[in-house]
Amino acid sequence: MVNKCCVPHCRGNYVGGEKVSVFRFPDDELLKMKWTRSIHRTNFTPTTYSRVCIKHFMSEDVLWETSMFDESTGKLITVKLPAPRLREGAVPSVFPERPSCTSVNARLEPEEKRRKKEMEQLEKCIRDSIEERRLYEEARSFKTLGECFEKLQKFVSFGDFSFI
Structure with a gap:
């Protein structure tokens, strides 16, 4: 039987690890x-x-x-x-x-750990909000009058009224 190293995170003499004295x-x-x-x-x-x-x-x-x-x-x-x-x-x-x-x-102290977790959640919410705003703007922006008409048709129902 080969003796294994008891130091944490050391793989000395473990399966797949280095063979050592x-x-x-x-x-x-x-x-x-x-x-x-x-x-x-x-x-x-x-x-x-x-x-x-x-x-x-x-x-x-x-x-x-x-x-x-x-x-x-x-x-x-x-x-x-x-x-x-x-x-x-x-x-x-x-x-x-x-x-x-x-x-x-x-x-970390418990209070410090709680603040860190809150900050991570806040940063995630901000990133999500920025992405949501980007998608909103992308869906409603246009460069030509034709694009404007296409996007208007998606959001507004004009019934039988047509633009010709």
């Missing part, structure tokens, strides 16, 4: 709290199955190799890791897919 939430409670705050999920408590993908960490936070000093030979041995690891204390901080509406300041 993922990391467990840290055991350290303070660091876990920092992770939880940084991903901006409301009412979220990480479980043992919760993961954050590599796309949400700075490149300097991800370790691809490890080194050790061999005292017997006096050499530094560097080995590529089979899977990437996180630098100690790393916190997810890269969220390119987060829409602007998830920012803390994006939420």
Whole structure:
């Protein structure tokens, strides 16, 4: 089973999404709290199955190799890791897919929201009114005397009276 990224709007390891490395939430409670705050999920408590993908960490936070000093030979041995690891204390901080509406300041107060909705409705009514007026004028305007006669016949019944 492939673990999916729990960051909102991230498609890491989902069907059709990018296949990426993922990391467990840290055991350290303070660091876990920092992770939880940084991903901006409301009412979220990480479980043992919760993961954050590599796309949400700075490149300097991800370790691809490890080194050790061999005292017997006096050499530094560097080995590529089979899977990437996180630098100690790393916190997810890269969220390119987060829409602007998830920012803390994006939420409108109820009164402001009501005014915005009223303004949208008012603008729609004005647009409809302008279009209705345009159609009215178009139906009643003419450029020649023949057009005038045709339009008059649509709106006025002259009975047996004829223009010849």
